[in-house]
Amino acid sequence: MTTATESLPPPTSTTGPIAWVRERLFSSPLNAILTILSVWLILMSLPPFIEWALIKANFTAATSQECRAGGGACWAFIGVKYRLMLFGLYPYDEQWRPLIATVILIAMIVVSTIPRFWTVILLPIWVGGLIAVSVLMWGGVLGLRYVEDTLWGGLPLTLILSTFGIAIAFPFGVALALGRRSKMPAIKTLCVLYIELIRGVPLISMLFMSSVMLPLFLPEGFSIDKLLRAQIAIILFAAAYLAEVVRGGLQAIPKGQYEGADSLGLSYGHKMGFIILPQALKIVIPPLVSLFIAVFKDTSLVVIIGIYDLMQSTKVALTDPAWRGFSIEAYIFVSMIYFVFCYSMSKYSQNLEKRLATGHKR
Amino acid sequence: MVAPIIELQTVNKWYGEFHVLRNINLTVKKGERIVVCGPSGSGKSTMIRCINRLEEHQKGHIIVDGTELTNDLKNIDAIRREVGMVFQHFNLFPHLTVLENLTLGPIWVLKKPKAEAEATAMKYLNRVRIPEQASKYPGQLSGGQQQRVAIARSLCMNPKIMLFDEPTSALDPEMVKEVLDVMVGLAEEGGMTMICVTHEMGFARKVADRVIFMDRGEIIEQNTPNEFFSNPQNERTQLFLSQILH
Amino acid sequence: MADHQSKGAQSAPPRRLSWNDPDVRSVVYQVVAVSIVVMVAWFLISNTLHNLSIRNISTGFDFLGRESGFAIGESPIAFGPENTYARAILVGLLNTIRVAVIGIILATIIGTVVGIARLSKNWLIAKLSMIYVEVIRNVPLLLQLFFWYALITETLPGPRSAITIMPGVFMSNRGIKVPAPTDHGAFDLAAIGFLLAFVLIGIMVNLAKKRQDATGKAFPVYRAGLALLVGMPVLGWLIGGAPLELDVPKLQGFNFVGGATLTPEFAALLFGLVLYTAGFIAEVVRSGIQAVNYGQWEAASALGLTRSQTLRLIVLPQSLRVIIPPMTSQYLNLTKNSSLAVAIGYPDIVSIANTTLNQTGQAIEGIMIIMAVYLAISLSISFFMNWYNKHIALVER
Ligand SMILES: Nc1ncnc2c1ncn2[C@@H]1O[C@H](COP(=O)(O)OP(=O)(O)OP(=O)(O)O)[C@@H](O)[C@H]1O
Numbered sequence A: 001m002t003t004a005t006e007s008l009p010p011p012t013s014t015t016g017p018i019a020w021v022r023e024r025l026f027s028s029p030l031n032a033i034l035t036i037l038s039v040w041l042i043l044m045s046l047p048p049f050i051e052w053a054l055i056k057a058n059f060t061a062a063t064s065q066e067c068r069a070g071g072g073a074c075w076a077f078i079g080v081k082y083r084l085m086l087f088g089l090y091p092y093d094e095q096w097r098p099l100i101a102t103v104i105l106i107a108m109i110v111v112s113t114i115p116r117f118w119t120v121i122l123l124p125i126w127v128g129g130l131i132a133v134s135v136l137m138w139g140g141v142l143g144l145r146y147v148e149d150t151l152w153g154g155l156p157l158t159l160i161l162s163t164f165g166i167a168i169a170f171p172f173g174v175a176l177a178l179g180r181r182s183k184m185p186a187i188k189t190l191c192v193l194y195i196e197l198i199r200g201v202p203l204i205s206m207l208f209m210s211s212v213m214l215p216l217f218l219p220e221g222f223s224i225d226k227l228l229r230a231q232i233a234i235i236l237f238a239a240a241y242l243a244e245v246v247r248g249g250l251q252a253i254p255k256g257q258y259e260g261a262d263s264l265g266l267s268y269g270h271k272m273g274f275i276i277l278p279q280a281l282k283i284v285i286p287p288l289v290s291l292f293i294a295v296f297k298d299t300s301l302v303v304i305i306g307i308y309d310l311m312q313s314t315k316v317a318l319t320d321p322a323w324r325g326f327s328i329e330a331y332i333f334v335s336m337i338y339f340v341f342c343y344s345m346s347k348y349s350q351n352l353e354k355r356l357a358t359g360h361k362r
Numbered sequence B: 001m002v003a004p005i006i007e008l009q010t011v012n013k014w015y016g017e018f019h020v021l022r023n024i025n026l027t028v029k030k031g032e033r034i035v036v037c038g039p040s041g042s043g044k045s046t047m048i049r050c051i052n053r054l055e056e057h058q059k060g061h062i063i064v065d066g067t068e069l070t071n072d073l074k075n076i077d078a079i080r081r082e083v084g085m086v087f088q089h090f091n092l093f094p095h096l097t098v099l100e101n102l103t104l105g106p107i108w109v110l111k112k113p114k115a116e117a118e119a120t121a122m123k124y125l126n127r128v129r130i131p132e133q134a135s136k137y138p139g140q141l142s143g144g145q146q147q148r149v150a151i152a153r154s155l156c157m158n159p160k161i162m163l164f165d166e167p168t169s170a171l172d173p174e175m176v177k178e179v180l181d182v183m184v185g186l187a188e189e190g191g192m193t194m195i196c197v198t199h200e201m202g203f204a205r206k207v208a209d210r211v212i213f214m215d216r217g218e219i220i221e222q223n224t225p226n227e228f229f230s231n232p233q234n235e236r237t238q239l240f241l242s243q244i245l246h
Numbered sequence C: 001m002a003d004h005q006s007k008g009a010q011s012a013p014p015r016r017l018s019w020n021d022p023d024v025r026s027v028v029y030q031v032v033a034v035s036i037v038v039m040v041a042w043f044l045i046s047n048t049l050h051n052l053s054i055r056n057i058s059t060g061f062d063f064l065g066r067e068s069g070f071a072i073g074e075s076p077i078a079f080g081p082e083n084t085y086a087r088a089i090l091v092g093l094l095n096t097i098r099v100a101v102i103g104i105i106l107a108t109i110i111g112t113v114v115g116i117a118r119l120s121k122n123w124l125i126a127k128l129s130m131i132y133v134e135v136i137r138n139v140p141l142l143l144q145l146f147f148w149y150a151l152i153t154e155t156l157p158g159p160r161s162a163i164t165i166m167p168g169v170f171m172s173n174r175g176i177k178v179p180a181p182t183d184h185g186a187f188d189l190a191a192i193g194f195l196l197a198f199v200l201i202g203i204m205v206n207l208a209k210k211r212q213d214a215t216g217k218a219f220p221v222y223r224a225g226l227a228l229l230v231g232m233p234v235l236g237w238l239i240g241g242a243p244l245e246l247d248v249p250k251l252q253g254f255n256f257v258g259g260a261t262l263t264p265e266f267a268a269l270l271f272g273l274v275l276y277t278a279g280f281i282a283e284v285v286r287s288g289i290q291a292v293n294y295g296q297w298e299a300a301s302a303l304g305l306t307r308s309q310t311l312r313l314i315v316l317p318q319s320l321r322v323i324i325p326p327m328t329s330q331y332l333n334l335t336k337n338s339s340l341a342v343a344i345g346y347p348d349i350v351s352i353a354n355t356t357l358n359q360t361g362q363a364i365e366g367i368m369i370i371m372a373v374y375l376a377i378s379l380s381i382s383f384f385m386n387w388y389n390k391h392i393a394l395v396e397r
């Protein structure tokens, strides 16, 4: 009989760095060509970019002529303009208020992504947070100076439009989703019509509609301010997409859960509120995060109807005659802000999805 | 003496740092029927998957029907044509009908005319006793029927060697027999070299020429079924048998 | 309980109207819901009509027949200020369709390549495509459009010092200039040859399948198809007399004359839309391929199928089922996102309808036109994709 063989380490030809290179970069002629092509591409593009963005770049110049002289990027432009880009036309001395508002909004988002807080506690957190943000931004109470919302701008505005948008759209979205799955034909038809109509047209057309048509909708003598109009458009828009996300969750709930609830004799409201929705909403948190990212990105479209979000205040910063022609730098800066927000949220939702997926199997 | 159709010489394999096959030596004669058993994770699947290069070994030699398995794609293709494989989870192609599943290999690999491929397919469907299911999709069949289709699919390639990797362990108990019956029929017909990973000891007793016991990546013991079951030598074999036979 | 009445009874007793009857409730709920919607709609419409009348704005689509008075930067059909608003809107529609169709084709190609590359065994390729996908998806499209537009108009030199990419192809802040075929009939023949190639490919695929069924011999359909696609236009060109002269753009004064132009607006919009959507399509393709169980690859290999046969016969047909629905929404997104053209001045339907409504004051009509156009496009794309999806759907137990 054989005796037990020792467990040997694998031969180095299969594990060392050389083996790695051969396996992962040159495993076939095609792969070798692809590798060489990519290396060539990187060598062609990266060094010139680094030279432009770092080596020849100017971080400190006081005037645009001086900044341009080096032939590289002019990051000094960002240094001069970042307050305008981040906070728009908000009174300069009061800009600590939008800063705190931004921090609160971010904190609210972060808290909502932690599974431990997925209870009713989110409701007071959101309501309280939104009130605090409103007080900070508008002022007029607690000794804060009143600031008209036409002066709001930049990053806090982007965050406000997207978080308020999702938060307020949420109950509508849930109602629409339930309506679409309802057995009552009239209600179902209304919900389907709304959802498909909104999802069939671009957000821009909704924004145009709200900016030119909303004023016409109101009785004579009423007016509605521009920011609110954009916010309404975003809410109406988000609600349709939210409804589809929630519907996905409702569909994923096994039929047995509905039957179980029915067999207990629960009313429709109790069945949905206590049994179905809590489960369905938990399933759809990852797609909800993706939706939030989409709305956050789409909020940049309000620039087209002239609202001072992050995008628009950047465009305004670019029109300063003393600092002309630094769009690329400005856009890269703003892209990085958006990227940090969106990327961290999407990475988070991917992790969450993995965790929820395994949690469900067991 | 009959020339060996499969020869494994001191085959070693690692998954990363994990030494999964250790100095495997195995010679299989033409027409021989071998049953491989052993505890979970002992490397049974890995070993038979090395024989048709679904896994790559890193040391040693594997020679199938006179051709050594190397990185040469020609050799790999040639060997895969000779070797049929049946999987634990059937792996039927869900977007093709049963008949299309069976004719795919003959048409695209063996370059047979469609009519001929279909005739062969029907022959083997008859043999596994489900000719009436030919135009259904795999998703419409029971597990046992699916596994029989999978066996027929391999047979349609007219292989010299059949590998079975726990063909009955994903099946409900009442379906195990119908699949085993097909396999016994195949074995009793003779001529086909079979290596079968299974814990169906009744099957092993009935058809195996040799039973191989693997543990921790090694072949610990091999013997005729009678000797193997009545007189296991190694204590790990004894322990395993006592667990599996209750 | 609603069903206590039927207990023990041979036939259901006559029903009394009761709030506890689910059918009664259902009717009441629906009547209430519909009336609320009707009331809100009536309220809004009557307000609107009232507001319009005090502002002296007439309603209706009469303005469409009036002379537009504006010029459009680029148009696939002839257009001048003397043409009507209706024609202007048609130009916008054609421009939208043009960018959407080209965009969908290019985004599908790039997205598929990147999606497959993300699964590549080649570490460098996989990482590069991952970086591409993550960066492109996490920055707003509008910002990317502004970026490309600024890159073209601000950093490229003027026409007089344009960058020559290839002889006859120039890149400047006025866009990209390429040689265009002249009016010569040979180019028409080449175009006919190109169309003919598709017909021939269809016939060839059919014949090849028949031959394989009969003899078992496969025909190299892909290589032959490619040869036809290249060969037929060349053949048409040769028959037409093989003219060598092209309409090559030439610098004259401050700008180029001749050749075909890719305007900065169109280039930036197309570039942005394609790169952005390709990032999403790549993810769709990747997850579609990953959705196919690894056992399918193994079973195919065990049968002796080659890698490319496995991909073509086993994996792609299965992943298509997973890919098509999300792919549809990406196509819809691209089409809807083409409305961002208005931000960089490409004359698409939104931007022209916007100009129209600003000039005529017909806001409601303008917005209705935009929405109707997009709804029509969206519905036709979904309709087509749903039909295709049914076509390839899988029969399950
Ligand atoms: N792709 C892989 N990467 C790393 N380790 C693997 C891989 N496949 C298998 N292993 C490990 O190799 C060992 C042998 O696996 P193998 O599938 O051959 O076992 P087995 O004897 O067939 O077990 P079972 O009876 O459960 O099927 C196991 O410990 C397994 O965890």
Ligand SMILES: [Mg+2]
Pocket: B044, B045, B046, B165, B166
């Ligand atoms: Mg196994």
